[in-house]
Amino acid sequence: DVQLVESGGGLVKPGGSLRLSCAASGFTFNSHSMNWVRQAPGKGPEWVSSISSDSGTYTYYAESVKGRFTISRDNAKNSLFLQMNSLRAEDSGVYFCARDVVAATGQMDYWGQGVLVTVSS
């Protein structure tokens, strides 16, 4: 079975940093591009970032996080990461990693359970 398990969330002060991880299993990780999607309390999901299956072809970011967040992956360890710097209150929410069906289609067929990030002083 496909499994995606996020970790690394928590409470951080504005301006601080956090690194999220997503451990993948049950599928050929290096055959799929991967995404981070976040959801603020009571709001709809918001796509945050995507990375190609080989991690070298492309990375994409939402304008709201460009220059502050960095997506990366380690295919040898079946892991996806999101380094979040200069965090703001509006970055608070649940962060999900999500598998793209193939490569940068935007069609996300499996999601992790999510990890909570709270940015507050």
Place this chain on the structure above:
Amino acid sequence: DIQMTQSPSSLSASVGDRVTITCQASQDINNYLSWYQQKPGKAPKLLIFDSSSLEKGVPSRFSGSGSGTDFTFTISSLQPEDVGTYYCQQYDNLPPWTFGQGTRVEIK
């Protein structure tokens, strides 16, 4: 960015009722639209992709239609386990891929 407008924002229907949700894109997205179901504290679950294709394992009472800018999601016979929030999402071309604001479905 492409804006996705869902309606209604919430609805209440009886078990066995037919339920319809609409989603309108701010520009032509061909048929690159998914529908997700989300229950409280859980991740979104993919139900429909490419506007009308049913994801594996999803009950056939769920269906989708539309292309261009106007899309419809239907539950043909509402069941108690269908309670949750439903989101549309467009994935036309390159990111940013965007979601609707959601429709909360409750049992009357």
